Amino acid sequence: MTFEKFGLSEPVLKALQATGYTTPTPIQQQAIPLVLNRSDLLGCAQTGTGKTAAFAIPTLEILSSAKGSGKGYRHIRALVLTPTRELAIQINDSFAEYGKFTGLKQEVIFGGVSQHPQTKSLQEGTDILIATPGRLLDLMNQGYIYLDHLEIFVLDEADRMLDMGFIHDVKKVIRELPEQRQTLLFSATMPGPISQLADSLLHNPEKVAVDPVCSTVDKIEQAVFMVHAADKQPLLEHILKQDSNRRTLVFARTKWGADKIAKNLNKAHIRAESLHGDKPQAARQWALQNFKNGRLKVLVATDIAARGIDIDNLTHVINFDLPNIPETYVHRIGRTGRAGAAGIALSFCDGKEKAYLKDINKATGQSIAIVDHPFQKATAPQQNHPRPKKGPSSKQHNNFHRRKNQAAAV
Numbered sequence: 001m002t003f004e005k006f007g008l009s010e011p012v013l014k015a016l017q018a019t020g021y022t023t024p025t026p027i028q029q030q031a032i033p034l035v036l037n038r039s040d041l042l043g044c045a046q047t048g049t050g051k052t053a054a055f056a057i058p059t060l061e062i063l064s065s066a067k068g069s070g071k072g073y074r075h076i077r078a079l080v081l082t083p084t085r086e087l088a089i090q091i092n093d094s095f096a097e098y099g100k101f102t103g104l105k106q107e108v109i110f111g112g113v114s115q116h117p118q119t120k121s122l123q124e125g126t127d128i129l130i131a132t133p134g135r136l137l138d139l140m141n142q143g144y145i146y147l148d149h150l151e152i153f154v155l156d157e158a159d160r161m162l163d164m165g166f167i168h169d170v171k172k173v174i175r176e177l178p179e180q181r182q183t184l185l186f187s188a189t190m191p192g193p194i195s196q197l198a199d200s201l202l203h204n205p206e207k208v209a210v211d212p213v214c215s216t217v218d219k220i221e222q223a224v225f226m227v228h229a230a231d232k233q234p235l236l237e238h239i240l241k242q243d244s245n246r247r248t249l250v251f252a253r254t255k256w257g258a259d260k261i262a263k264n265l266n267k268a269h270i271r272a273e274s275l276h277g278d279k280p281q282a283a284r285q286w287a288l289q290n291f292k293n294g295r296l297k298v299l300v301a302t303d304i305a306a307r308g309i310d311i312d313n314l315t316h317v318i319n320f321d322l323p324n325i326p327e328t329y330v331h332r333i334g335r336t337g338r339a340g341a342a343g344i345a346l347s348f349c350d351g352k353e354k355a356y357l358k359d360i361n362k363a364t365g366q367s368i369a370i371v372d373h374p375f376q377k378a379t380a381p382q383q384n385h386p387r388p389k390k391g392p393s394s395k396q397h398n399n400f401h402r403r404k405n406q407a408a409a410v
């Protein structure tokens, strides 16, 4: 099997030859012909399988072979939504590599950095936009991004979107997309809310899977939320409200902190108990028993109290406070992802904890992905919803706002 067999055009084939790829990976073999055929697609595949090229190559082919491509103002015709800035950058690099002879333009946007270079490039027009959900919504609301001309929508790592608390943002973006479009959804696992989203999003989708089980990932997924200390509690509540079926162990640095977090969660109607050494033995056992049998979904514990906990199906560990000792971090996240089950470890990092994060990354030899979220403060001053200087016409602008108002009224 070679890439020539897909009937790709010269510019795309030339770029693929330059990358040194000779044989399409299994996900590419399955997905590329289906996407070229303009089918919606549900892909079960993890990072590392070649899934980026599986959607990037046919997207570039479709956009570049369309009549009039590259002429006039460039409207966004393909949107790739992905959960982390690291993935967004990686995907952007892949599009740049495979698309370098197509003449198509692409932009990447993500949060946590000044929006100005991004909005400046967007005003010049782009064919392909790669984005994280928070920054995309923000710039859409400010009137910098219009998706009226969208032809292809790729939702990448859908399950991580859910795990990281972005699913509502994703749904808001989807409400702004034109009905007539091709949609490709990729997810390593298929939890209930994602298969419901897939049902509502995809029209007669073709299904491709490189791991037919499509249910577990073999390692713990990790992410960091940069957040002000005062916003940690609302961020925790936001994440926990995404999916009430999770079993989450929240780590707090102090006993007092664990009590306060649990108390505030209960106030926010999220049932939670704290677990620490100052609690009477009977209360600790009661909390642990309920957590084990699934009646209690959220337990807030200190390191010492959590030491003996061995619970099946613990899906999430959340470090409300980052530990100052890297080994403690490794120990904490090891509470999840047991026996081959999927595990997610999310950490909140405030200004004072940045040094701890650095130590953890150094000790574990990794760079934990930093993700966007609704409680991060923009580093750049917010503008007063300026109109783009160039680009979409006032009619498109008005259409965008009319649709938004309609959506708000429903």
Ligand code: AMP
Pocket: 020, 021, 022, 023, 024, 025, 028, 046, 047, 048, 049, 050, 051, 052, 053
């Ligand atoms: P992904 O799963 O998209 O993150 O891709 C994983 C890695 O596989 C990336 O480094 C790609 O450059 C590489 N890759 C993708 N497709 C191919 C291919 N057909 N042959 C060789 N390497 C590939």
